[in-house]
Amino acid sequence: MTPPEEAKRPTVLIVDDDHVMRMLEQETLTQFDFEVSVAADGEEALALLTGQPPDLILLDVDMPGVDGFAVCRHIRQRWDMSEVPVIMVTGMDDIESINQAYQSGASDFISKPINWPILGHRARYVLRSAQEARQLRELEEKQAAIVRAMPDMIFLMNRYGVHLDYKAGFGAEPYVPANDFLGRKVSEVLPGDVAEIILRGVERASECGDLQSVVYQLSMPDGIHHYEGRIAPSGPETVVMVVRDITLQKLNEEKIRRLAYFDTLTGMPNRESFLEKLDLELLRASRAKRQVALLFLDLDGFKRVNDTLGHSAGDYLLQAVAGRLKEKLRAGDLLTRPALEKTGLHLARLGGDEFTVVLPDLDGTQTVSMVAERLQALLGRPFRIGGQEITVTASIGIAIFPEDGDDAASLLKHADTAMYHAKDQGRNNWQLYNRSLTAETMARIRLENDLRKGLERDEFRLLYQPQVRADDGTIVGLEALIRWQHPEHGVVSPAQFIPVAEDSGLIVAIGDWVLRTACRQLCSWQATGLETPRVAVNVSARQLRAHDFLGSVAAIIAETGIEPGQVELELTESILMEPEARRIDGFHRLRALGVHFSIDDFGTGYSSLSYVKRFPIGMLKIDQSFVRGLPGNADDAGITTAIIAMAHSLGLEVIAEGVETRAQLDFLRRANCQKIQGYLFSRPRPPDEVEQLLRQGSIRPPP
């Protein structure tokens, strides 16, 4: 381990050709705790100095050969000895030789005759001041390195803001050339407002003796630059101000803010910033006693674009929609007077295919409806995406401040509600929020929305209920019955959601899904070698009203590759009541392909057998409300017997549904009902369980 610095004795080299002087000097300095080495002339000294330099050199001037001046000059040329203090010992106490001693690089001189008692003190003093000078130099070097390494400008100022000194780190560009501000006051160099900020900081730092922080901006040739200055008192009358250009940091902060507050896809404000700004706008409107309208847009059919053309096409469409909205709003095409350019509030994308438009200073609902219609017309024009023309429409819900909500969140919620209502009324529609949208309507609207999502998220399942021959329980058919596994409400019965699906038109998509799933299920069973009976699928009247329903049935049959004779469509009586020639033709065409038709819940409607005859119906299903009363209820028994007899006379098959008891079965068997469906044989079951039953081929009723 190296001993601590203080513990080391300082070394001194004594150079003197006079033997006695050398000895006396050596004796004296040894007493002052120096470690001494000696040289008898200049040459010997130079030879000794090739090794480790001493801490101090005591050098006689007047020596034969190489004199003291020459030795001193040599020492100063050596980089490792440039700071070693040299005390020249001269007999010539004249100004000339003193000058020459200093010129040669001497640190001090002593004249002969030497005052011996003070030689040691003098040597120690010279050594100490040389060390201090070295430390100071090292400190300065360190400081200079720190300044160089910092990307800052450093100003030394007096307490009145006069620049006394200036340094700049690597890459720090002074905002004014250094010469322009040295010796001048801040207010003479910088714009008044900035000078004011700095002077206040300097004043506070000088008064409190504390670090002060100031920020300011300056207009530079390449744009606005942001600066942060830290002012620290450096003496009773001076302060140091370290200034950093934080423009890049500001830009990054802005970028982060944009990411947090703006939608990256469209560059529009996102939900967070929209709500923040809307609240401010509402505050302003309430002070000015003005109305504000919030239009909530949701694209109809956006999901279809995403599903069929892919997500990048969907993204492109959203950008195109955003672009069109921005452009028209900016051009004042939607409103006669320019909208909220300044607040940036006029347009936002809340996520997905939802956009908002805000109309401040509303002068009546007429303006809103006009804007809503213009928006719809604007979006209704086709978009070109990847060489294809795509048309989307928008449903718009409108809420008005302060009537429909006094803060951003409730206004948005009500505009959203109104938007659902608009969708419910048929797409491409706009609706004003109306308090009379009761909880019940809302629940129904929510259910519809959930249904739509359920379809997207594949929340539906099919159960299959066997239909058996009445005499021996052989499975002769399956009825596909839909179930909805709602993420929050659990399994929802079709009785609850089919009517909503019918009202909203969603039944068309759901119906397609049911038929496709049932056909695929049968095909997959067949692929394992299982013999399958035909599958009956419910069809509601609303489905038939849809464009080309029968065509889509044929398409699904073709697509899944199922044998058409394996498919049975269960129609309701109401379908028969509104026969159109075109539709009847379609039924006959499907029948010609092999598809079977039956009438569900027969006997509950008003259809007469004459209607039935016009359609290619093969089977009647006796509604379970009649079966329930069997065999005791005479009316039910009479109707059931009559339906069976009539069906037979028309050459139709009959199936009784909802058969739960042995007595009902016995009655139906006696009445010649060929087929049975009901809990007595089996409840509707999931595919794996039905597969087991199909492998057995028949189901025995309990005795």
Ligand SMILES: Nc1nc2c(ncn2[C@@H]2O[C@@H]3COP(=O)(O)O[C@H]4[C@@H](O)[C@H](n5cnc6c(=O)[nH]c(N)nc65)O[C@@H]4COP(=O)(O)O[C@H]3[C@H]2O)c(=O)[nH]1
């Ligand atoms: N009490 C009792 N009930 C029995 C018995 N056997 C069967 N059921 C139930 O009776 C209903 C028969 O179907 P539905 O009359 O076509 O009546 C169906 C049908 O009109 C409709 N539905 C079901 N699935 C679909 C579908 O995929 N599309 C359409 N459009 N409607 C469907 O929802 C209705 C109700 O379906 P589910 O709740 O599955 O109810 C089914 C079935 O589970 C029994 O022995 N006792």
